[in-house]
Amino acid sequence: MPRFRATALGDLAARLGRPLEGDAAWVVRGVASLEDAGPGDLVFVRGPRYAGALARSGAGAAIAPPSVDTGGRPAIRSPRPDLDFARAVAQLALRDRPPAGVHPAAVVAPDAHVDPSACIDAYAVIGARCSVGARSIVHPHVVLYPDVKIGADCEIHAGCVLREETELGDRVVLHSGAAIGADGFGYTFDEQGRPAKIPQIGRVVIEDDAEIGALAAIDRATLGTTRIRRNAKIDDLCVVAHNCDVGENVILVGQSGLAGSTVVEAGAILMGQTGTTGHLRIGAGAFLGGRTAVHKDVPAGARLFGAPAMPERAWHRTMSALARLPDALRRLRAVERAVGIRAPRAGEEEA
The missing domain is CATH 2.160.10.10 (Hexapeptide repeat proteins)
Structure with missing residues:
Protein backbone atom coordinates (compact mmCIF):
# COMPACT_ATOMS: atom_id res chain seq x y z
CA MET A 1 0.00 0.00 0.00
CA PRO A 2 1.16 3.62 -0.46
CA ARG A 3 3.05 5.05 2.50
CA PHE A 4 1.61 8.56 2.28
CA ARG A 5 -1.67 10.25 1.47
CA ALA A 6 -1.23 12.58 -1.53
CA THR A 7 -2.27 16.05 -0.34
CA ALA A 8 -2.20 19.53 -1.85
CA LEU A 9 0.30 21.71 -0.01
CA GLY A 10 -2.28 24.47 0.40
CA ASP A 11 -4.65 22.06 2.15
CA LEU A 12 -1.88 20.91 4.46
CA ALA A 13 -0.92 24.49 5.33
CA ALA A 14 -4.55 25.26 6.16
CA ARG A 15 -4.77 22.24 8.48
CA LEU A 16 -1.59 23.34 10.22
CA GLY A 17 -2.82 26.93 10.45
CA ARG A 18 0.35 28.28 8.81
CA PRO A 19 0.87 30.68 5.87
CA LEU A 20 1.91 29.29 2.51
CA GLU A 21 4.35 30.77 0.01
CA GLY A 22 4.19 29.47 -3.54
CA ASP A 23 2.04 26.95 -5.37
CA ALA A 24 -0.89 25.84 -3.21
CA ALA A 25 -1.73 23.09 -5.71
CA TRP A 26 1.66 21.41 -5.39
CA VAL A 27 1.01 17.84 -4.21
CA VAL A 28 2.88 16.32 -1.29
CA ARG A 29 3.57 12.67 -2.14
CA GLY A 30 5.93 11.88 0.70
CA VAL A 31 8.11 13.22 3.50
CA ALA A 32 11.84 12.72 3.85
CA SER A 33 15.08 14.02 5.30
CA LEU A 34 16.95 16.76 3.47
CA GLU A 35 19.52 14.21 2.29
CA ASP A 36 17.05 11.63 0.96
CA ALA A 37 14.22 13.81 -0.38
CA GLY A 38 13.03 13.64 -3.96
CA PRO A 39 10.95 16.07 -6.04
CA GLY A 40 7.63 14.94 -4.53
CA ASP A 41 8.80 15.09 -0.92
CA LEU A 42 8.19 17.61 1.84
CA VAL A 43 11.05 18.39 4.25
CA PHE A 44 11.57 20.73 7.19
CA VAL A 45 14.37 23.17 8.00
CA ARG A 46 14.95 24.33 11.59
CA GLY A 47 16.72 27.56 10.71
CA PRO A 48 19.31 29.38 8.56
CA ARG A 49 22.02 26.95 9.66
CA TYR A 50 20.42 24.34 7.38
CA ALA A 51 19.82 26.60 4.38
CA GLY A 52 22.81 25.12 2.55
CA ALA A 53 21.53 21.59 3.05
CA LEU A 54 18.15 22.67 1.70
CA ALA A 55 19.80 24.22 -1.36
CA ARG A 56 21.50 20.87 -2.09
CA SER A 57 18.38 18.82 -1.38
CA GLY A 58 16.13 17.39 -4.06
CA ALA A 59 13.02 18.20 -2.00
CA GLY A 60 10.04 19.74 -3.74
CA ALA A 61 8.73 21.78 -0.78
CA ALA A 62 9.66 22.69 2.77
CA ILE A 63 8.33 23.70 6.15
CA ALA A 64 10.68 26.49 7.20
CA PRO A 65 10.87 29.64 9.32
CA PRO A 66 10.47 32.96 7.50
CA SER A 67 14.22 33.61 7.77
CA VAL A 68 15.15 30.69 5.49
CA ASP A 69 15.36 31.13 1.71
CA THR A 70 13.79 28.03 0.18
CA GLY A 71 15.21 28.67 -3.29
CA GLY A 72 11.89 29.12 -5.01
CA ARG A 73 10.32 25.99 -3.55
CA PRO A 74 6.80 26.34 -2.17
CA ALA A 75 7.02 26.65 1.59
CA ILE A 76 4.84 26.48 4.66
CA ARG A 77 6.19 29.17 6.97
CA SER A 78 6.37 28.18 10.61
CA PRO A 79 8.01 29.40 13.82
CA ARG A 80 8.28 25.73 14.87
CA PRO A 81 9.15 23.72 11.74
CA ASP A 82 9.97 20.58 13.72
CA LEU A 83 6.60 20.54 15.48
CA ASP A 84 4.61 21.34 12.35
CA PHE A 85 6.52 18.69 10.39
CA ALA A 86 5.61 16.11 13.03
CA ARG A 87 1.96 17.13 12.76
CA ALA A 88 2.16 16.98 8.97
CA VAL A 89 3.61 13.47 9.05
CA ALA A 90 0.80 12.36 11.37
CA GLN A 91 -1.71 13.55 8.76
CA LEU A 92 0.11 12.23 5.69
CA ALA A 93 1.40 8.83 6.78
CA LEU A 94 -0.81 5.84 5.99
CA ARG A 95 -0.93 2.84 8.31
CA ASP A 96 -2.26 -0.64 7.72
CA ARG A 97 -4.78 -0.82 10.54
CA PRO A 98 -6.04 -4.32 11.31
CA PRO A 99 -9.80 -4.81 11.06
CA ALA A 100 -12.08 -4.43 14.05
CA PRO A 311 24.75 21.46 39.22
CA GLU A 312 25.55 21.86 35.54
CA ARG A 313 28.19 24.57 35.99
CA ALA A 314 30.01 22.60 38.68
CA TRP A 315 29.94 19.51 36.48
CA HIS A 316 31.50 21.40 33.54
CA ARG A 317 34.25 22.70 35.84
CA THR A 318 34.85 19.21 37.20
CA MET A 319 35.10 17.66 33.73
CA SER A 320 37.46 20.41 32.62
CA ALA A 321 39.65 19.84 35.66
CA LEU A 322 39.61 16.08 35.10
CA ALA A 323 40.99 16.52 31.59
CA ARG A 324 43.88 18.55 33.01
CA LEU A 325 44.58 16.17 35.90
CA PRO A 326 47.35 14.01 34.29
CA ASP A 327 49.38 17.07 33.38
CA ALA A 328 48.81 18.57 36.83
CA LEU A 329 50.07 15.37 38.47
CA ARG A 330 53.20 15.36 36.31
CA ARG A 331 53.94 18.94 37.30
CA LEU A 332 53.29 18.16 40.97
CA ARG A 333 55.73 15.23 40.89
CA ALA A 334 58.35 17.47 39.29
CA VAL A 335 57.94 20.06 42.04
CA GLU A 336 58.16 17.36 44.73
CA ARG A 337 61.38 16.02 43.25
CA ALA A 338 62.81 19.53 42.87
CA VAL A 339 62.36 20.30 46.57
CA GLY A 340 63.58 16.88 47.62
CA ILE A 341 60.43 15.47 49.13
CA ARG A 342 59.93 12.75 46.54
CA ALA A 343 62.44 10.51 44.79
CA PRO A 344 61.74 9.29 41.22
CA ARG A 345 60.25 5.79 41.04
CA ALA A 346 61.25 3.14 38.53
CA GLY A 347 59.39 3.57 35.26
CA GLU A 348 57.77 6.83 36.36
CA GLU A 349 57.18 9.32 33.56
CA GLU A 350 59.35 12.39 33.79
CA ALA A 351 57.76 15.82 33.71
Whole structure:
Protein backbone atom coordinates (compact mmCIF):
# COMPACT_ATOMS: atom_id res chain seq x y z
CA MET A 1 0.00 0.00 0.00
CA PRO A 2 1.16 3.62 -0.46
CA ARG A 3 3.05 5.05 2.50
CA PHE A 4 1.61 8.56 2.28
CA ARG A 5 -1.67 10.25 1.47
CA ALA A 6 -1.23 12.58 -1.53
CA THR A 7 -2.27 16.05 -0.34
CA ALA A 8 -2.20 19.53 -1.85
CA LEU A 9 0.30 21.71 -0.01
CA GLY A 10 -2.28 24.47 0.40
CA ASP A 11 -4.65 22.06 2.15
CA LEU A 12 -1.88 20.91 4.46
CA ALA A 13 -0.92 24.49 5.33
CA ALA A 14 -4.55 25.26 6.16
CA ARG A 15 -4.77 22.24 8.48
CA LEU A 16 -1.59 23.34 10.22
CA GLY A 17 -2.82 26.93 10.45
CA ARG A 18 0.35 28.28 8.81
CA PRO A 19 0.87 30.68 5.87
CA LEU A 20 1.91 29.29 2.51
CA GLU A 21 4.35 30.77 0.01
CA GLY A 22 4.19 29.47 -3.54
CA ASP A 23 2.04 26.95 -5.37
CA ALA A 24 -0.89 25.84 -3.21
CA ALA A 25 -1.73 23.09 -5.71
CA TRP A 26 1.66 21.41 -5.39
CA VAL A 27 1.01 17.84 -4.21
CA VAL A 28 2.88 16.32 -1.29
CA ARG A 29 3.57 12.67 -2.14
CA GLY A 30 5.93 11.88 0.70
CA VAL A 31 8.11 13.22 3.50
CA ALA A 32 11.84 12.72 3.85
CA SER A 33 15.08 14.02 5.30
CA LEU A 34 16.95 16.76 3.47
CA GLU A 35 19.52 14.21 2.29
CA ASP A 36 17.05 11.63 0.96
CA ALA A 37 14.22 13.81 -0.38
CA GLY A 38 13.03 13.64 -3.96
CA PRO A 39 10.95 16.07 -6.04
CA GLY A 40 7.63 14.94 -4.53
CA ASP A 41 8.80 15.09 -0.92
CA LEU A 42 8.19 17.61 1.84
CA VAL A 43 11.05 18.39 4.25
CA PHE A 44 11.57 20.73 7.19
CA VAL A 45 14.37 23.17 8.00
CA ARG A 46 14.95 24.33 11.59
CA GLY A 47 16.72 27.56 10.71
CA PRO A 48 19.31 29.38 8.56
CA ARG A 49 22.02 26.95 9.66
CA TYR A 50 20.42 24.34 7.38
CA ALA A 51 19.82 26.60 4.38
CA GLY A 52 22.81 25.12 2.55
CA ALA A 53 21.53 21.59 3.05
CA LEU A 54 18.15 22.67 1.70
CA ALA A 55 19.80 24.22 -1.36
CA ARG A 56 21.50 20.87 -2.09
CA SER A 57 18.38 18.82 -1.38
CA GLY A 58 16.13 17.39 -4.06
CA ALA A 59 13.02 18.20 -2.00
CA GLY A 60 10.04 19.74 -3.74
CA ALA A 61 8.73 21.78 -0.78
CA ALA A 62 9.66 22.69 2.77
CA ILE A 63 8.33 23.70 6.15
CA ALA A 64 10.68 26.49 7.20
CA PRO A 65 10.87 29.64 9.32
CA PRO A 66 10.47 32.96 7.50
CA SER A 67 14.22 33.61 7.77
CA VAL A 68 15.15 30.69 5.49
CA ASP A 69 15.36 31.13 1.71
CA THR A 70 13.79 28.03 0.18
CA GLY A 71 15.21 28.67 -3.29
CA GLY A 72 11.89 29.12 -5.01
CA ARG A 73 10.32 25.99 -3.55
CA PRO A 74 6.80 26.34 -2.17
CA ALA A 75 7.02 26.65 1.59
CA ILE A 76 4.84 26.48 4.66
CA ARG A 77 6.19 29.17 6.97
CA SER A 78 6.37 28.18 10.61
CA PRO A 79 8.01 29.40 13.82
CA ARG A 80 8.28 25.73 14.87
CA PRO A 81 9.15 23.72 11.74
CA ASP A 82 9.97 20.58 13.72
CA LEU A 83 6.60 20.54 15.48
CA ASP A 84 4.61 21.34 12.35
CA PHE A 85 6.52 18.69 10.39
CA ALA A 86 5.61 16.11 13.03
CA ARG A 87 1.96 17.13 12.76
CA ALA A 88 2.16 16.98 8.97
CA VAL A 89 3.61 13.47 9.05
CA ALA A 90 0.80 12.36 11.37
CA GLN A 91 -1.71 13.55 8.76
CA LEU A 92 0.11 12.23 5.69
CA ALA A 93 1.40 8.83 6.78
CA LEU A 94 -0.81 5.84 5.99
CA ARG A 95 -0.93 2.84 8.31
CA ASP A 96 -2.26 -0.64 7.72
CA ARG A 97 -4.78 -0.82 10.54
CA PRO A 98 -6.04 -4.32 11.31
CA PRO A 99 -9.80 -4.81 11.06
CA ALA A 100 -12.08 -4.43 14.05
CA GLY A 101 -13.14 -7.55 15.84
CA VAL A 102 -11.60 -10.56 17.54
CA HIS A 103 -9.29 -12.74 15.44
CA PRO A 104 -10.27 -16.44 15.47
CA ALA A 105 -6.84 -17.31 16.89
CA ALA A 106 -7.19 -14.94 19.85
CA VAL A 107 -8.31 -16.15 23.27
CA VAL A 108 -10.86 -13.95 25.05
CA ALA A 109 -12.37 -14.82 28.42
CA PRO A 110 -16.16 -15.15 28.34
CA ASP A 111 -16.64 -12.34 30.85
CA ALA A 112 -14.22 -9.91 29.17
CA HIS A 113 -15.67 -6.91 27.35
CA VAL A 114 -14.22 -5.90 23.97
CA ASP A 115 -15.73 -2.88 22.26
CA PRO A 116 -17.02 -3.85 18.78
CA SER A 117 -14.73 -1.25 17.17
CA ALA A 118 -11.60 -2.60 18.90
CA CYS A 119 -9.19 -5.10 17.33
CA ILE A 120 -7.91 -8.19 19.14
CA ASP A 121 -5.33 -9.74 16.80
CA ALA A 122 -4.12 -13.33 16.48
CA TYR A 123 -2.79 -15.13 19.56
CA ALA A 124 -3.60 -12.31 21.93
CA VAL A 125 -4.94 -13.45 25.30
CA ILE A 126 -7.59 -11.38 27.08
CA GLY A 127 -8.12 -12.53 30.66
CA ALA A 128 -11.14 -12.64 32.90
CA ARG A 129 -13.07 -9.42 33.49
CA CYS A 130 -10.81 -7.38 31.20
CA SER A 131 -12.17 -4.51 29.14
CA VAL A 132 -10.83 -3.06 25.87
CA GLY A 133 -12.16 0.32 24.79
CA ALA A 134 -13.34 1.72 21.49
CA ARG A 135 -10.94 1.56 18.53
CA SER A 136 -8.09 0.19 20.60
CA ILE A 137 -5.72 -2.29 18.96
CA VAL A 138 -4.25 -5.29 20.75
CA HIS A 139 -1.58 -6.80 18.50
CA PRO A 140 -0.50 -10.47 18.33
CA HIS A 141 0.90 -12.23 21.39
CA VAL A 142 -0.21 -9.58 23.86
CA VAL A 143 -1.31 -10.99 27.22
CA LEU A 144 -3.80 -9.22 29.48
CA TYR A 145 -4.05 -10.77 32.93
CA PRO A 146 -7.43 -10.63 34.70
CA ASP A 147 -9.07 -7.27 35.47
CA VAL A 148 -6.99 -5.19 33.05
CA LYS A 149 -8.76 -2.09 31.73
CA ILE A 150 -7.75 -0.45 28.43
CA GLY A 151 -9.31 2.83 27.36
CA ALA A 152 -10.21 4.12 23.90
CA ASP A 153 -7.80 4.50 20.97
CA CYS A 154 -4.94 2.67 22.67
CA GLU A 155 -2.39 0.57 20.80
CA ILE A 156 -0.68 -2.37 22.50
CA HIS A 157 2.09 -3.72 20.29
CA ALA A 158 3.12 -7.35 19.96
CA GLY A 159 4.55 -9.13 22.95
CA CYS A 160 3.41 -6.77 25.70
CA VAL A 161 2.27 -8.20 29.02
CA LEU A 162 -0.16 -6.33 31.27
CA ARG A 163 -0.47 -7.89 34.68
CA GLU A 164 -3.65 -8.05 36.74
CA GLU A 165 -5.54 -4.83 37.51
CA THR A 166 -3.38 -2.65 35.24
CA GLU A 167 -5.38 0.31 33.94
CA LEU A 168 -4.68 2.35 30.80
CA GLY A 169 -6.40 5.63 29.94
CA ASP A 170 -7.17 6.74 26.41
CA ARG A 171 -4.66 6.94 23.53
CA VAL A 172 -1.95 5.09 25.42
CA VAL A 173 0.74 3.40 23.30
CA LEU A 174 2.78 0.44 24.55
CA HIS A 175 5.62 -0.69 22.31
CA SER A 176 6.68 -4.30 21.83
CA GLY A 177 7.76 -6.22 24.87
CA ALA A 178 6.75 -3.69 27.50
CA ALA A 179 6.02 -5.36 30.83
CA ILE A 180 3.42 -3.50 32.86
CA GLY A 181 2.53 -4.49 36.41
CA ALA A 182 5.19 -7.08 37.23
CA ASP A 183 5.93 -7.51 40.92
CA GLY A 184 8.00 -4.77 42.46
CA PHE A 185 11.41 -5.80 43.78
CA GLY A 186 10.38 -5.85 47.41
CA TYR A 187 12.15 -8.05 49.96
CA THR A 188 12.98 -8.10 53.64
CA PHE A 189 15.08 -10.65 55.53
CA ASP A 190 13.90 -13.52 57.70
CA GLU A 191 15.34 -14.70 61.00
CA GLN A 192 18.09 -16.60 59.18
CA GLY A 193 19.07 -13.56 57.09
CA ARG A 194 17.53 -14.95 53.91
CA PRO A 195 15.60 -12.71 51.47
CA ALA A 196 11.87 -12.91 52.17
CA LYS A 197 9.46 -11.61 49.56
CA ILE A 198 7.07 -8.80 50.43
CA PRO A 199 3.81 -9.48 48.56
CA GLN A 200 3.25 -6.92 45.80
CA ILE A 201 -0.51 -6.40 45.73
CA GLY A 202 -0.83 -2.91 44.24
CA ARG A 203 -1.38 -2.00 40.61
CA VAL A 204 -0.22 0.26 37.73
CA VAL A 205 -2.24 3.12 36.25
CA ILE A 206 -1.09 4.75 32.99
CA GLU A 207 -3.03 7.90 32.17
CA ASP A 208 -4.17 9.37 28.83
CA ASP A 209 -1.68 9.95 25.98
CA ALA A 210 1.28 8.31 27.71
CA GLU A 211 3.71 6.28 25.58
CA ILE A 212 5.87 3.43 26.87
CA GLY A 213 8.87 2.19 24.88
CA ALA A 214 9.89 -1.32 23.88
CA LEU A 215 11.04 -3.62 26.68
CA ALA A 216 10.33 -1.03 29.36
CA ALA A 217 9.25 -2.34 32.75
CA ILE A 218 6.80 -0.59 35.06
CA ASP A 219 6.29 -2.48 38.30
CA ARG A 220 3.11 -2.69 40.32
CA ALA A 221 2.98 -0.97 43.68
CA THR A 222 3.61 -2.89 46.86
CA LEU A 223 0.40 -1.29 48.13
CA GLY A 224 -1.58 1.34 46.28
CA THR A 225 -0.61 2.51 42.78
CA THR A 226 2.40 3.02 40.55
CA ARG A 227 1.23 5.91 38.36
CA ILE A 228 2.35 7.21 34.97
CA ARG A 229 0.56 10.51 34.47
CA ARG A 230 -0.91 12.14 31.39
CA ASN A 231 1.34 12.48 28.31
CA ALA A 232 4.45 11.08 29.98
CA LYS A 233 6.93 9.53 27.53
CA ILE A 234 9.08 6.60 28.63
CA ASP A 235 11.75 5.29 26.25
CA ASP A 236 12.92 1.74 25.53
CA LEU A 237 14.54 -0.29 28.31
CA CYS A 238 13.54 2.04 31.14
CA VAL A 239 12.61 0.72 34.58
CA VAL A 240 10.01 2.32 36.85
CA ALA A 241 9.94 0.58 40.21
CA HIS A 242 7.07 -0.01 42.63
CA ASN A 243 5.08 2.98 43.91
CA CYS A 244 6.74 5.54 41.64
CA ASP A 245 4.74 8.55 40.44
CA VAL A 246 5.84 9.87 37.04
CA GLY A 247 4.29 13.27 36.37
CA GLU A 248 2.58 14.82 33.37
CA ASN A 249 4.77 15.45 30.31
CA VAL A 250 7.80 13.81 31.93
CA ILE A 251 10.40 12.29 29.58
CA LEU A 252 12.52 9.28 30.60
CA VAL A 253 15.18 8.53 27.98
CA GLY A 254 16.49 5.00 27.29
CA GLN A 255 17.89 2.85 30.09
CA SER A 256 16.90 5.28 32.82
CA GLY A 257 15.77 3.76 36.09
CA LEU A 258 13.65 5.00 38.97
CA ALA A 259 14.01 3.19 42.29
CA GLY A 260 10.96 2.57 44.42
CA SER A 261 8.69 5.45 45.50
CA THR A 262 10.49 8.05 43.39
CA VAL A 263 8.29 11.02 42.46
CA VAL A 264 9.08 12.82 39.20
CA GLU A 265 7.12 16.06 38.93
CA ALA A 266 5.59 17.48 35.75
CA GLY A 267 7.82 18.31 32.80
CA ALA A 268 11.07 16.89 34.17
CA ILE A 269 13.48 15.30 31.68
CA LEU A 270 15.81 12.42 32.59
CA MET A 271 18.34 11.69 29.84
CA GLY A 272 19.73 8.26 29.02
CA GLN A 273 21.01 5.94 31.75
CA THR A 274 20.01 8.29 34.53
CA GLY A 275 19.27 6.57 37.81
CA THR A 276 17.76 7.47 41.16
CA THR A 277 17.84 6.03 44.62
CA GLY A 278 14.43 5.46 46.15
CA HIS A 279 12.04 7.67 48.07
CA LEU A 280 13.13 10.98 46.56
CA ARG A 281 11.47 13.75 44.56
CA ILE A 282 12.61 15.28 41.27
CA GLY A 283 11.09 18.74 40.95
CA ALA A 284 8.98 20.05 38.10
CA GLY A 285 10.92 21.00 34.99
CA ALA A 286 14.23 19.59 36.23
CA PHE A 287 16.76 18.36 33.65
CA LEU A 288 19.10 15.47 34.44
CA GLY A 289 21.86 14.85 31.91
CA GLY A 290 22.85 11.41 30.65
CA ARG A 291 24.21 8.98 33.26
CA THR A 292 23.34 11.26 36.15
CA ALA A 293 23.13 9.45 39.49
CA VAL A 294 20.59 11.09 41.80
CA HIS A 295 20.76 10.34 45.53
CA LYS A 296 18.73 13.20 47.03
CA ASP A 297 15.78 15.44 46.15
CA VAL A 298 16.18 17.66 43.07
CA PRO A 299 14.74 21.21 43.18
CA ALA A 300 12.26 22.30 40.52
CA GLY A 301 13.98 23.59 37.40
CA ALA A 302 17.44 22.35 38.41
CA ARG A 303 19.92 21.15 35.77
CA LEU A 304 22.10 18.36 37.15
CA PHE A 305 24.82 16.21 35.60
CA GLY A 306 27.25 13.55 36.73
CA ALA A 307 27.62 10.82 39.33
CA PRO A 308 26.97 11.92 41.98
CA ALA A 309 24.63 14.54 40.58
CA MET A 310 25.86 18.13 40.72
CA PRO A 311 24.75 21.46 39.22
CA GLU A 312 25.55 21.86 35.54
CA ARG A 313 28.19 24.57 35.99
CA ALA A 314 30.01 22.60 38.68
CA TRP A 315 29.94 19.51 36.48
CA HIS A 316 31.50 21.40 33.54
CA ARG A 317 34.25 22.70 35.84
CA THR A 318 34.85 19.21 37.20
CA MET A 319 35.10 17.66 33.73
CA SER A 320 37.46 20.41 32.62
CA ALA A 321 39.65 19.84 35.66
CA LEU A 322 39.61 16.08 35.10
CA ALA A 323 40.99 16.52 31.59
CA ARG A 324 43.88 18.55 33.01
CA LEU A 325 44.58 16.17 35.90
CA PRO A 326 47.35 14.01 34.29
CA ASP A 327 49.38 17.07 33.38
CA ALA A 328 48.81 18.57 36.83
CA LEU A 329 50.07 15.37 38.47
CA ARG A 330 53.20 15.36 36.31
CA ARG A 331 53.94 18.94 37.30
CA LEU A 332 53.29 18.16 40.97
CA ARG A 333 55.73 15.23 40.89
CA ALA A 334 58.35 17.47 39.29
CA VAL A 335 57.94 20.06 42.04
CA GLU A 336 58.16 17.36 44.73
CA ARG A 337 61.38 16.02 43.25
CA ALA A 338 62.81 19.53 42.87
CA VAL A 339 62.36 20.30 46.57
CA GLY A 340 63.58 16.88 47.62
CA ILE A 341 60.43 15.47 49.13
CA ARG A 342 59.93 12.75 46.54
CA ALA A 343 62.44 10.51 44.79
CA PRO A 344 61.74 9.29 41.22
CA ARG A 345 60.25 5.79 41.04
CA ALA A 346 61.25 3.14 38.53
CA GLY A 347 59.39 3.57 35.26
CA GLU A 348 57.77 6.83 36.36
CA GLU A 349 57.18 9.32 33.56
CA GLU A 350 59.35 12.39 33.79
CA ALA A 351 57.76 15.82 33.71
